[in-house]
Each structure stands twice: as C-alpha cells, then as structure tokens.
Amino acid sequence: MRQPKIITTLKTYTWPQFAGDLFAGITVAMVAIPLSLAIAIASGAEPEDGIVTAIVGGLLISLLGGSRVQIGGPTGAFIVVVFGVIVEHGYDGLVLATFMAGLILLVAGAFRAGRLIAYVPEAVVNGFTIGIALIIATSQLKDFAGLVMARPPADFFGQVSSLWDARATLEIAAVLLSLFTMVVIIGVRRVAAWFPGPILAVAAASAIAALGALSVDTIGSRFGTVTAVLPPPGLPPISLDRIIELFPSAIIIAFLAGVESLLSAMVADRMVGGQHRPNAELLAQGSANLASALFAGLPATGAIARTATNVRAGGRTPVAGVVHALTVLVVMLLAGDLVAYLAMPALAGLLMMTAWNMSEPHKWRGYWAAPMSDRFLLLTTLILTVAVDLTVAIGVGVSVGLALRLRNRKSEESDWTTPER
Numbered sequence: 001m002r003q004p005k006i007i008t009t010l011k012t013y014t015w016p017q018f019a020g021d022l023f024a025g026i027t028v029a030m031v032a033i034p035l036s037l038a039i040a041i042a043s044g045a046e047p048e049d050g051i052v053t054a055i056v057g058g059l060l061i062s063l064l065g066g067s068r069v070q071i072g073g074p075t076g077a078f079i080v081v082v083f084g085v086i087v088e089h090g091y092d093g094l095v096l097a098t099f100m101a102g103l104i105l106l107v108a109g110a111f112r113a114g115r116l117i118a119y120v121p122e123a124v125v126n127g128f129t130i131g132i133a134l135i136i137a138t139s140q141l142k143d144f145a146g147l148v149m150a151r152p153p154a155d156f157f158g159q160v161s162s163l164w165d166a167r168a169t170l171e172i173a174a175v176l177l178s179l180f181t182m183v184v185i186i187g188v189r190r191v192a193a194w195f196p197g198p199i200l201a202v203a204a205a206s207a208i209a210a211l212g213a214l215s216v217d218t219i220g221s222r223f224g225t226v227t228a229v230l231p232p233p234g235l236p237p238i239s240l241d242r243i244i245e246l247f248p249s250a251i252i253i254a255f256l257a258g259v260e261s262l263l264s265a266m267v268a269d270r271m272v273g274g275q276h277r278p279n280a281e282l283l284a285q286g287s288a289n290l291a292s293a294l295f296a297g298l299p300a301t302g303a304i305a306r307t308a309t310n311v312r313a314g315g316r317t318p319v320a321g322v323v324h325a326l327t328v329l330v331v332m333l334l335a336g337d338l339v340a341y342l343a344m345p346a347l348a349g350l351l352m353m354t355a356w357n358m359s360e361p362h363k364w365r366g367y368w369a370a371p372m373s374d375r376f377l378l379l380t381t382l383i384l385t386v387a388v389d390l391t392v393a394i395g396v397g398v399s400v401g402l403a404l405r406l407r408n409r410k411s412e413e414s415d416w417t418t419p420e421r
Contacts, residue, residue, distance in 0.1 A: 002109065002280045004064045006318040017316060024315030025323025028071055028306050030196035032058070032328055035306070035354070037219065037339065038347040039074045040298060042139055043082035045091065047219055047339065048227045049298050050074045055230065055329045057288040057300025062321025065284035066114075066277030067265040071306040071321050072288055074298045076354045077260050078253070080135050080390055082298055085249045087154045091296075092236035093246055099235060099293035100243065100250035105258060105286030114278025117262045121401030123374040125259065126360075126367065127381025128393050133359040134386055136351060138163070143348035146174025146216055156386050173214045174345040181205045181349030194313040198350055205346035219347075220340030229333070233294040252391050253299045257285045261302035271311045305357060373404050 032054045040050030054073035061072025085094045108114075135156055141163050142149060149166035152159045181201045188197030209216050219226060261284075265276035281302070288300045310320050332339075367378055377400060384393035 002066075002112075002277065002283055004280055004284070004318070005066050005068050005277065006063060006322075009068060009317040009319075013317065013319070018319065020314035021317055021320035022323055024310050024313035024320040026327050027194060027196050027313040028310045028315070028320070028324040029327035029331065030199040031306055031309050032071070032073055032303075032324060033331060034198045034202040034342070034347065034350055036074050036328075037342065038351050038354075039076060039079060041219075041223075041344075041347065042076075042079045042136065042351055043074075043298060044086040045082065045094075045298060046226075047223055049296065051226075051328060051332055052230060052295050053292050053297035053300050055325050055332075056295050056297055057292045058321060058328070059325035060288040060291050061261075061284050061300065061302065062318040062325065063284075064280070064287050065261075065265075065302075065318065065321075066280030067268050067302070067307075068274050068276070068317055069268045069272055069307055069311050069315050069320065070261070070265055070276070070281070070302045070318070071310050071324055072261070072284075072300050072302050073306065075260060075301055075303045076136055076351065076358055077129070077132055077256055078299050078301070079139070080132050080385075081249070081252055081256065083139075084154055084389065085246075089246060089249070093242075093249075094298070095293050095296055096236055096238065096242060097246040097249040097253055098289050098297075098299045100246060101253035101257060101299065102286045102289030102291075102293060104250060104254040105282050105289060107286075108254070108258065109279045109282030109284075109286055112279050113258075114262065114280075114282050117259060117278070119402070120259060120398060121374075121377060121405070123367075123370070123377035124381050124394070124397035124401050125263070126363070127378040127397060128385045128390060130359045130378075131382040131385025131393065132390070133355040134382075136358070137355040140348040140351045140355070142166075143217065143344040144175065144178045144352060146171025146345060171215065173209075173212075174216045177205045177209055177214070177216060177343055177345040178349035178352065180208070181346045182353050185350065185353050194309070196309070202342055202346045202350055205349070206341055206343040209343040209346070210341055214343075217344040218340065219342045219344070222344065224340075226336055226339045230329075231296055234296075235294065248391060252394065253289070255394060256390075257289060257299060257301040258282055260304070261285050264302035264304040264307050267304055268307050268311065271308065272316065305354070373408075377401050377404065 036050035036054040058073045147166040148169035152162040184201035381397035
C-alpha cells in the first residue's frame, strides 16, 4: 500500500492525540534546529541549508510518508556524501544530484521496491554506518579542539595529517566547551530522555562562551548572518553532461535516503507497535528530496534519533512531524538572529555525540561474536568507507554480501529427490 499514513490516522484522530503530537513536535524541533545547523556546516554547506531541509523535507516526509512517527530532515549519514559532492561538483551539483535522487526514489516507490531493503546485508549497513561515524568524528576535531588550520582535505587520511600538523594551535577553552556540551547531552538523556537536550547543551555552552568572552569561533564569526526565510524555488542549469556526471552521486543519495528511512521506520514500528508502509515511505522520501532541492536544501531522509525522541515525547501520528517542521520555521523566523551566537565547539560536541550514537557501541560485542563472513563483510565495508569512498564501499559490500548469501544457500542440503518416472 502506498497511501500516506496521515490519511489513515486522521480518520480516528482525537484532541488528546493532538496534545501529545503538539508537545512531541515542539520537542523534536528543539532537537532538530542545532542538529540541522551542525550537519549542514559539517557537510560544507551554509547553516541555513540544514534548516531549509528540516522544514521542507521534514514536512513532506510527515505528510506523505508511510510511518506513523517518522521525523525527517538532514542526517549525519549524509555528511560524508554531501561534503564529497560539494568539493567535487560544487553546491549546485549537490542540489541537482539531490533532485535526481528524489526522482529515483519516486520510481522505486512506484515499482514497490520498498521491500528490497531486506536484501541489503545487515553487516554492510553496520559497516558503512560505523565508517561514516568515524569520518564525522574526525571532521569535527578541528572545531572540537579549536585548531587553527585551512579547510582540511576531503579524504580521511589527509584530514588526520592536517589535524596533526595543527596540533600546536589547540585551544583549551574550545575543548572544555565541547566536552561540556557532550556531558549535558548525556546527563539530560539519562534524567529525562524526552527533553531536547541538544538545544539546552548547545545554548548553555554558547552562553558560557559569550559571557566569558572566550576565544572560540561562532556561526556568526565564520558564516555571518543566517538567513531565516526560505529561498525562492528553482534549480541550477541542467544539461545531459551534468546529469551523467552526477548520476553516481544521485544513486548513492537515493540509496542512503531509502535505507536510512526504512531502517528508521522499522525501529519506530518496534517502539509504537505499528507497521509502516515501505513504498509510501519511498514515495515520501522522493518528494521530500525533490522539494528540498527546489529550495536549495540538503538531502533529506528519516532520522532515527529524532524519530525516537518523537516517540519518547508522546508523538503517535504524522501530525507530530508536521508540527516539528512548522515549529522550526517559526523559531527561525522569530529568533533566527540568535543562531549567529552559537559556538562552533558546542556544535562539534553535538556532532561527536551524533557520531558515537551512529556507531551503536552497545552492538560491538555482538558484531565480534557474529559469523566470520559477517565480520569480514562489516570490516570490508568499514575500511572501504574510510579509505576509499562510500560509493565503492556500498557497491563492494552489497556485491560480496549477495555472493556470500548465494554460496550459503548452495551449501545447504536440499531435501529434493529425483522423482520416479
């Protein structure tokens, strides 16, 4: 079924449900604002690009999606891909690749490809997720430690080398602010998991930096004023050569958006006892990425952490996601000027926590106890993600995984016997 879940839920919607969705949507918006800013900056884009994605992408994912509680927007998984596309093709190339990815997702949803996620080996997903988390953490060390250096290279080992060369410029105040942000996020999560800890942590750390006149970068000092309004819709120039050039990037964006959104929807199903509609979810992801590209935003997908926050805060229908997107818009219109005061080390600490959570350390022991073939597949995908790029890692990982599955199927004994004639 490809009918949006919001149509189903509104048939029996009640005022008590709206009260829960309203509170949950506002809560998630307070989490989404600092995360969207941090993800955009880490991706090599402007801060407002992340906000545009949270508003436009998040709204359409909730209106058209197949999950009751899915929250959409920019996610950490895309940082590596987006950064690479911007470096190689410019921001207009990213916008066009995102638009193409939206079209690919629409086609996938129309042809009912939502169930195909079952054929992507779990070890591959775990491998590239841990690899992405490692790259994100490395990319944040510059602001985490307040290092003074030129823009680091895109490749992992080049970044590590540049960070080591700049080690003498380490700023203790930046390190303390980053650590303070992480401690507050962890503390709030343990005391009140439903509360938007990231906004409190980033705001408190930024206030300390401002009141103490600490020598750390802020969004304002690095990017200037953040625009709080949506840009007019449009697309960069399109040509056949440009489409061919960007097609591999579009495939990766579509693949990541599809996989992450469907994984998030499955996690949400377990939390609320529901059943998502995978093909409706793919259609929603396609529409969200088309719209995000039209407003010069980043790729959008379902966000597992924000979806979990929505559920813990009491969200039970897609209305919570709609409230989340509209709240982000209203807050930016009314208080967008305050964004300039947010400290870069605070945002780096937030993304460090995001990277740690992405890697799911509580599952590492289980990975080690898994069959040898799964461990090999996970490590291969992880190493290729870090050392080469995500395109190669996913291609090789999926291919090897399918080959291993076919080999195991052939090795199983069959109970088929030659019939008598």
